[in-house]
Structures are given as structure tokens and as C-alpha cells.
Amino acid sequence: MSATTLAPRLHGIRHRRITVLLALLAAVVVAVVLSVTIGSKPVPLGDAWHALTAPTGTENDLVIRSLRLPRTVLGVLAGIALGVAGALMQGHTRNPLADPGLLGVTQGAAFAMVSSIILLGVSNLLVYIWFGLAGALVASVAVFALGMAGGRGGPTPVTLALAGTAVSALLAALTSAVVLLDEQAMDVFRFWQAGSISARGADVVWQVAPFILAGLVLAMVNAPGLNALSLGEDVARSLGQNIMWTRTIGVAAVTLLSGAAVAACGSLAFIGLIVPHLARPLSGPDHRWLLPYSGLIGAGLLLLADVIGRVVAPPGELEVGVVLALMGAPFFVALVRRRKPVRL
Amino acid sequence: MTTTLPLRTRGLSWRVRVRGVAVALIGLLLLALLMALNMRLGDIQMSLAEVVSGAFDVHSPAHFVIMELRLPRALTGALVGAALALSGAIIQSIARNPLASPEILGVTTGASVTVVAGVVASGSVTGGTSGLLTSLGIPALALVGGLIGAAVVYGLAWRRGLDGYRLVLVGIGVSAVFTNVKFWLLTIGDVTDTGRAMVWITGSLNSRGWEHVTPTALALAVLVPLALLGTRSLDALRFGDDTVTALGVRVNPARALMILSAVLLSAVATAAAGPIAFVALASPQIALRLTRSAHPPLLCSAIIGAVLTTAADLVARTAFSPIELPVGIVTAVLGAPYLIHLIWRSRK
Numbered sequence: 001m002s003a004t005t006l007a008p009r010l011h012g013i014r015h016r017r018i019t020v021l022l023a024l025l026a027a028v029v030v031a032v033v034l035s036v037t038i039g040s041k042p043v044p045l046g047d048a049w050h051a052l053t054a055p056t057g058t059e060n061d062l063v064i065r066s067l068r069l070p071r072t073v074l075g076v077l078a079g080i081a082l083g084v085a086g087a088l089m090q091g092h093t094r095n096p097l098a099d100p101g102l103l104g105v106t107q108g109a110a111f112a113m114v115s116s117i118i119l120l121g122v123s124n125l126l127v128y129i130w131f132g133l134a135g136a137l138v139a140s141v142a143v144f145a146l147g148m149a150g151g152r153g154g155p156t157p158v159t160l161a162l163a164g165t166a167v168s169a170l171l172a173a174l175t176s177a178v179v180l181l182d183e184q185a186m187d188v189f190r191f192w193q194a195g196s197i198s199a200r201g202a203d204v205v206w207q208v209a210p211f212i213l214a215g216l217v218l219a220m221v222n223a224p225g226l227n228a229l230s231l232g233e234d235v236a237r238s239l240g241q242n243i244m245w246t247r248t249i250g251v252a253a254v255t256l257l258s259g260a261a262v263a264a265c266g267s268l269a270f271i272g273l274i275v276p277h278l279a280r281p282l283s284g285p286d287h288r289w290l291l292p293y294s295g296l297i298g299a300g301l302l303l304l305a306d307v308i309g310r311v312v313a314p315p316g317e318l319e320v321g322v323v324l325a326l327m328g329a330p331f332f333v334a335l336v337r338r339r340k341p342v343r344l
Numbered sequence: 345m346t347t348t349l350p351l352r353t354r355g356l357s358w359r360v361r362v363r364g365v366a367v368a369l370i371g372l373l374l375l376a377l378l379m380a381l382n383m384r385l386g387d388i389q390m391s392l393a394e395v396v397s398g399a400f401d402v403h404s405p406a407h408f409v410i411m412e413l414r415l416p417r418a419l420t421g422a423l424v425g426a427a428l429a430l431s432g433a434i435i436q437s438i439a440r441n442p443l444a445s446p447e448i449l450g451v452t453t454g455a456s457v458t459v460v461a462g463v464v465a466s467g468s469v470t471g472g473t474s475g476l477l478t479s480l481g482i483p484a485l486a487l488v489g490g491l492i493g494a495a496v497v498y499g500l501a502w503r504r505g506l507d508g509y510r511l512v513l514v515g516i517g518v519s520a521v522f523t524n525v526k527f528w529l530l531t532i533g534d535v536t537d538t539g540r541a542m543v544w545i546t547g548s549l550n551s552r553g554w555e556h557v558t559p560t561a562l563a564l565a566v567l568v569p570l571a572l573l574g575t576r577s578l579d580a581l582r583f584g585d586d587t588v589t590a591l592g593v594r595v596n597p598a599r600a601l602m603i604l605s606a607v608l609l610s611a612v613a614t615a616a617a618g619p620i621a622f623v624a625l626a627s628p629q630i631a632l633r634l635t636r637s638a639h640p641p642l643l644c645s646a647i648i649g650a651v652l653t654t655a656a657d658l659v660a661r662t663a664f665s666p667i668e669l670p671v672g673i674v675t676a677v678l679g680a681p682y683l684i685h686l687i688w689r690s691r692k
Contacts, residue, residue: 097443166680169622173676176546187535194527270520325524329517336513
């Protein structure tokens with residue numbers, strides 16, 4: 001194909017990609033509006049706007065500002081983080097089963113949290129989350145170090161995946177041992193495990209936001225390198241890629257993104273597993289587009305699931321993790337059945 | 345050492361991998377040793393002579409401890425470990441993915457949902473799990489749940505044939521639903537029931553008797569030969585569907601048979617002892633690395649699964665006596681570092 005015919009085609013692809021990006025962005029905005037207005041106390045759109053722009057302390061203002069807004073912002077942050085982390089993880093391991101929890105973050109966070117309860121008597125959500133975050137980071141570094149030692153000249157996808165699974169299994173076993181010994185730890189753990197973004201105030205948002213933003217920057221820096229890596233390590237090396245460096249940045253991004261999201265919201269790694277499979281048919285294999293698409297789809301899906309969880313089981317709520325699985329998995333299965341899945 | 349010995353008789357020939365045979369023999373030896381230790385150690389310590397005399401002398405006080413408590417429990421552990429590992433080896437070969445385990449087939453997760461529902465419901469109805477539910481109801485619930493789970497995965501993954509990749513993806517989706525329903529069930533019950541359910545979910549051999557050994561052994565007697573017969577088609581299947589078809593293997597029947605045996609193996613094992621963590625995933629990978637073969641060797645995986653589970657149960661039963669840990673905690677605590685060590689050692 002000559003350059004003269006290629007240029008307009010590339011232009012067309014770019015045009016289409018931007019259109020899809022804007023459509024996804026619009027979908028997230030709709031999800032945000034739904035999340036702010038719908039709940040056990042429905043708030044009209046006008047009142048919600050009023051609460052956000054010029055609050056006067058009405059009941060609706062309080063509901064919006066102290067409950068709905070932090071919850072929605074946390075949902076957006078966690079959704080973006082897990083979506084992007086999932087796409088990175090599947091890209092780096094070239095494994096469609098990889099989820100952001102593969103580096104051990106979920107089990108690392110869980111173990112650190114239940115240990116802090118039983119050993120230090122911690123009973124404050126903000127403190128659990130710090131422990132969870134620390135546990136997620138330590139577990140992830142351990143997995144990466146192990147994967148690096150196991151592979152030749154850098155962590156290979158298989159050693160990374162296996163090391164992650166082994167460390168996760170070990171930590172999960174220790175967590176079970178702790179919660180079986182201590183009923184209070186079990187009670188905290190079972191609700192955290194179900195995954196939820198409710199009842200976490202603005203301070204939790206501020207607590208995890210810096211980690212997620214840093215992770216997003218690293219993820220976008222990582223995208224071109226990951227594109228080269230997906231051609232195989234030898235090709236990537238001959239293209240001038242420093243493989244070790246690319247992998248390290250990728251793992252750092254996944255750790256920050258999923259560690260922060262999981263510590264704050266519980267085990268929601270499943271969303272990071274399905275979202276890239278939804279995004280890949282829209283974006284193609286280019287990670288510079290796959291990552292933002294995955295992030296936006298993640299945010300939209302997480303908020304939507306949360307809104308559904310608020311209304312399906314009145315007067316109570318269904319945890320967002322449960323709704324996500326019940327809603328997302330059939331959709332995922334239908335998608336897998338309908339077309340030949342895009343292989344990694 | 346990748347030496348193979350040709351073994352020929354009239355009309356038949358096998359290639360025997362020396363390393364594979366060595367691993368299998370050492371594994372069996374280790375298993376025998378662990379079984380003997382399992383008979384000797386516990387609240388009442390016995391010498392080997394006491395164990396043997398106790399086993400045959402119906403009137404000795406040791407007879408009950410050996411024949412009714414320790415032996416059936418140890419046998420359940422070994423059989424269940426072998427079944428889970430074999431099932432894992434089959435799935436990892438078919439999916440061509442080291443992360444695949446019977447969870448992908450919906451068996452363990454399906455069983456977890458029905459059992460947790462049963463425990464939570466019976467807790468809220470009767471205020472406690474009755475003896476009958478524990479001894480009969482839970483294995484039955486687990487078997488039904490496991491088979492339903494597998495049927496759902498299989499039914500949804502079938503589409504003019506069965507693609508290994510699609511099976512895995514569908515399995516992930518279905519398992520996620522089951523797992524999260526389980527999480528939800530754990531949050532609605534009383535925290536004491538949650539604890540009881542957690543013990544089962546982790547996998548436990550506490551108070552397993554002959555009523556668990558007999559069905560598991562019968563099922564294995566049928567399923568293990570069936571699975572081993574499929575080794576040849578499994579060898580071929582790892583090359584990908586198109587190549588295999590060209591090689592003359594009828595892909596769908598061969599794969600369906602292997603998947604069916606994997607499902608039944610893990611369903612039976614889960615019914616007897618719960619979804620013991622990590623055995624199905626780690627044993628084939630450990631066997632693969634020890635034998636240095638191209639895909640998880642079935643027989644060696646099964647032996648390693650039995651060794652891992654028996655060793656774990658010995659620790660679970662005796663380490664923190666009188667508290668008995670669920671065996672699933674120990675399988676992960678023993679198996680994970682060993683797998684990590686093997687990954688570490690494999691660097692060049």
C-alpha cells in the first residue's frame with residue numbers, strides 16, 4: 001500500500017478512535033449523574049446541581065456533599081484504576097486470565113488489614129486502608145522480585161503470573177487462618193471481601209487519589225513500550241526497548257492503581273479482568289488507546305453497578321462487587337460467545 | 345536429563361521417560377512415609393509397631409484411633425489430593441494455561457455456593473449445623489453444586505464445538521458470579537456460620553471417615569484410568585486445534601472426555617473435603633518442573649497432589665494441637681513456597 005492511500009486511512013482510524021473516546025466519556029458523565037441522583041433518597045437533578053455549586057445546608061445538600069459525591073468520585077477513581085490496571089496486566093503477562101489482583105495486591109491488602117485488626121487492634125477505616133495499601137505494595141514488590149529472579153534477564157509473563165498466584169495463595173491462606181481465629185477480623189473481612197464503595201467519606205478519596213493519579217501517569221508512559229513488548233521480547237529489544245525498564249514501570253503502575261483501589265474498596269479485581277476484554281474490540285491492540293478506553297469503561301461500569309446495587313434490594317444495598325459480578329459476568333460470557341475473542 | 349527408554353513387547357511399544365519414572369517413584373515413597381507418620385503422630389503418639397499391631401488387633405485400644413480416625417482421614421486426604429491435582433493437570437493441558445484450575449470449570453465455585461447457602465440457611469433455621477447435614481448433606485450439596493456449576497460453564501462455552509480459550513473465558517465469568525454470590529452469602533449470615541462456612545471453603549479433612557473414603561476411592565478407580573487413557577490426545581491437544589485435527593485426532597470428543605473426567609474428579613474431591621486450596625493449581629506445575637516435561641504429566645501430578653495434601657494434613661492436625669487447622673491453609677503455606685523455590689531455581 002502506498003503512502004498516499006495509507007494516510008487517509010490512518011486519519012479515518014484516528015477519527016473513529018476519538019469519537020469512541022468521546023462517547024465513552026459521555027457514558028461516564030451519565031453514570032456520574034445517575035450515581036449522584038439515585039439512591040434510597042432520590043435527589044432531583046436541579047437540587048444536585050444546587051448542592052454542588054451553591055450549597056445552603058439543606059438535607060439534599062448534605063446527602064449529596066457528604067455521601068453521594070465522595071462515593072461517586074471514589075467509584076470513578078477505582079473504576080479507572082482497575083480498568084487501566086487490568087489492561088496493563090493482561091498486556092504484560094499476555095494472559096487473558098490476568099487480573100489486577102495477579103500481583104498479589106488483593107491478598108496482600110487483605111492480609112495486612114486483618115493482621116492490623118488482630119495484632120494492633122486497629123478499628124478505624126482510614127487506618128485499615130493505610131495497612132491495606134502497604135500490604136498491597138509489599139506483596140506486589142515481592143511478586144515482581146520473584147518473577148524477575150525466575151525469568152531470564154527480566155520477569156517473563158509466565159514466571160510473573162505463577163509467582164503472583166503462589167504469593168496470593170500463600171497470603172490468602174494466612175488471611176483465612178487469621179480470620180478463623182478472630183471473629184472481629186472475620187466480620188470486617190467478609191464485608192471488605194464483597195467489595196463496596198459506600199460509607200467511605202471524602203477523606204478516603206483524598207487518601208487514595210494521589211496513588212491512583214501517579215499510577216495513571218506511569219500507565220500512559222508505559223503504553224508505547226508495552227506496544228513494542230506485545231510483538232515479543234526479541235522484536236521489542238531490536239526496536240530499542242529496554243525490556244526490564246518497561247516491565248518495571250508497568251508493574252509499578254499496576255501496583256499503585258490496583259493497590260489503592262483494592263485497599264479502599266475491597267476485592268473488585270474482577271472488573272479489571274473483564275473491562276479490557278470489552279475495550280479491546282473497540283480500541284484494537286494499541287495500548288495508547290486500550291488503556292484510556294479500559295479506564296473509562298471501568299469507571300462507567302463500576303458506577304452503574306453501584307447504582308443498581310442501591311435500588312435492587314431496598315431497604316438495604318447490595319455490595320457493588322456482587323452486582324458487578326452478577327451484571328458483568330453474563331455480559332462478558334455473552335460477548336465471549338458472540339464473537340471470536342480478540343487474542344492477546 | 346531427558347533420557348527416554350524405549351520399552352517394546354510384541355506389537356506394543358512405549359517410550360518411558362526416566363526422569364518421570366524417578367519422580368513418580370520418589371513421590372510414592374514419600375507418600376508411604378507420610379502415611380506412616382500420619383498413623384503414628386497425633387494426640388496419642390505411637391510407634392510403628394504399635395500402629396501395625398493396633399491395626400490388626402480389634403481389641404487393642406489403638407485399633408479405634410488407627411482404623412476409624414487416622415487411616416480414613418489420611419486416605420481421604422491422599423485420594424482427594426490426587427484427584428484435585430489430576431483434574432488440574434488436565435485443565436492446564438487443555439487450556440494451555442498454567443493459571444487454569446478446576447475453578448475455571450465452575451466445579452469448586454459452584455460447590456462453594458451451595459454449601460455456603462446450606463450452612464447459612466441451616467444456621468438461621470435451626471441455630472446450628474446438625475450432625476446429619478455435616479456428614480451427608482454437605483457432600484451431597486457440594487456434589488450437586490459442583491456438577492451444576494460445571495454444566496453451566498460447559499453449556500455456555502459450547503458453540504459448534506469447544507474452544508479451549510473460550511472455555512477458559514466463560515469459566516472465569518461464571519466463576520466470578522459464583523464467587524461473588526458466595527461473598528454475598530457470607531455477609532448475610534451470622535458471623536459464627538460464616539466461620540463454619542469458611543472452614544469448608546478453605547478445605548478441611550477434620551473428622552473425615554470411611555464414608556468419605558469409599559465413594560472417593562470408587563470414583564477414582566473409574567476416573568483415573570479414563571484420564572490416563574486420554575494422555576495421548578492431551579499430548580496432541582496442546583499443539584492447537586488446527587494442527588491436532590490435521591494429526592487425525594477427533595478434537596471435540598477427545599477434549600469433551602478429558603474435560604468430563606476433570607469435572608468429575610474435582611467434583612468428587614470437593615464433595616469429600618471442600619475445595620482444598622492450591623493443590624490443583626500447584627501440583628501440576630511442580631510436577632512439570634520436576635520432570636522437565638513439555639506439559640503437566642498426569643500421573644506425577646496426581647502423586648504430588650497426594651503427597652502435598654497428606655503432608656499438609658499432618659501439619660494441620662499436629663502442629664497447633666489441640667487446634668486443628670483446615671488443611672487448605674497448610675497446602676497453600678507448604679505448596680506456595682515450594683513452587684516459588686522451583687520458579688527461583690529455574691533461572692539460568
